[in-house]
Amino acid sequence: MTFLVGQQILQIKAGAPNNGRGEDNRGMVKQFTAGRGDKYPYVSAQAGRRWLRDSLPAGEPTSPVIRSGEGKKQQAYTRGRPDLYLDDDLFGYMIAVKADEAGAKKGESKTFMRDTVLATGTLVSVVPSKPVMDFGTMSRDFEPGTHPVIHEHEMYTADLAGDLLLDLPRVGTFETGGRTTKAALPGGLADEVVDKGGSEVVLRDVQCVRLPIEERRRRVAVLLRTMAMVKGGAKQSAHYGDRTPGLVILAPIRGGTNPFTRVIREREKATYFDADVLREEIEAWADELDGPVRIGWAPGFLGSQRDRAGSDLADLIKEERLVLGHPRTVLNTLAEEIESGERDSWFDDPR
Template sequence: MTFLVGQQVLQIKAGAPNNGRGEDNRGMVKKFSTGRGDRYPYVSAQAGRRWLRDSLPAGEPTSPVIRSGEGKKQQAYTRGRPDLYLDDDLFGYMIAVRADEAGRSQTFMRDTVLATGTLVSVVPGNPVMDFGTMSRDFGPGTNPVIHEHEMYTADLAGDLLLDLPRAGTFETGGSTTKAALPGGLAKEVVERGGSEVVLRDVRCVRLPIEERRRRIAVLLRTMTVVKGGAKRSAHYGDRTPGLVILAPVKGGTNPFTRVVREREKATHFDADVLREEIEAWADELDGPVRVGWAPGFLGSQRDRAGSDLADLIKEGRLVLGHPRTVLNTLADEIERGDHDHWFDDPR
């Protein structure tokens, strides 16, 4: 049983990637305050996951969204077919479907395979209010229409976890776990080349390993080209990670959440923290820790980290490279079957 765990950091330059509720006709970004009064801009996990979904390859089918009800009783949900759609498989869902002729419904739920943390500014900061005017074709002496919105510059960090044994594996029943698929659809999965397995004491059906590999590889490659965010017309910017840490860990604990932290009111990559975590978790690591780091992000810290961690790199315990190279290489290895044992759970 292996999880890919780690952290990603996005560099936002004069952006407004995720809006909160407006106030007095002003566009506001999402942010929160601590008890000390520090303010932290953030991008919600829902928004970050939406960016990933929207950035999937053009040929990758995504689950249709169904909307029902009116007013406060509106609902929106996907088809709930993880056997057919990568996003239902990796991002999860909850749906209620008619289960019998009497019209009774049954709930089917899939917990997410990809867990993502909120992308929060590493260093506190105050968004600024930008304003613009609309005066095109207005007559002489006419006051322009003013519109205002917040924006900020910050490095946003959030945790990542990929539960690899559950990719392409769908629960069909258990005393404490809701089924992801009804019995008829589970049977179809097996008839189309899948298999029946028990994962963590829960009965499941599982897609062939080739498709499970492919889906994880697609997700990793999508992380290298992700795009999205609000106000792209005025505040377009890169939404791929400037830095990403991913490591295969047997138990699923993420020991790398404190590697990127605040130091002297700036974003700091702490090589000493990374080294100590690698040593402390050596018995749980199932391969090298991979650090994808875009050149120029955080100035000279990249070169300094490469020098400070040179022995771990030489020993093959750490990989340091461009985020696109690191993630695409890992995707290639997974698709080749180099890490098939990551997808199994002996329990």
């Protein structure tokens, strides 16, 4: 079984991409305090996943959201149809519905849950960065001598890093039951998947139904291409900025351990790409890596570090154990390899 693991780093310039709760009529960005009072702005995993959903191609249907109840008893959930919708498949859900609405057979559980296939970490500033308070005024068409209305909000400049993991064997594979695993689909819909060309499989000792490999390849390729052109975030009218990764690391690895979380780190109060850490991790995990480590790095991001890394890691690049290129090129090339069937072994779980 193969997972795609790694990190993505976003470059935020005077931005406010994810807001927290306001205080005293001020807009606040999400942040936390660590160490000796250092401030670390962040973008929540929920927000980052929302950006991906909203950036999916126009022709890609997304799961409708159902809202029910009132007040504290409100609920909101998607349709829970991973067989129909890519986002339900990759992002997961928990849904409680009437049996007949879910296609369940009489007596079956009314609760269906799918653990996420795409795990995303919180995007946290690599280096402490204290947000500053910006303010604006509204005084248009006010009478002379009238005080303007003041509005305030925070913004910051920082490089945000977050971990990634994509469980490839579970893409398009839906649990139908198990002693410790809730069903992702009720029996009626599971039968429908098989009737439409799917198959029954056992994955990690759990009975499942699985979509055809062509659709599973397509879904991963769509996700990778979306990562290459993602857009979103709050305060775009005043703080518009690029939300595609300035740097992304992706590696196919058996077992799902992510050894590349320490490649991007702080050094001398700046974001630093540690080529020595990357090299040692590649050597240490050589027996588990199922292909080259891919690094998409936008020109100009982190100044001359990109050229220096290319020189320091030239032997790994020559041996085709490492790929270094533009994030869009690296992600799109990997999408093409997967969609063409070159990486079908990554979708299998022989154990």
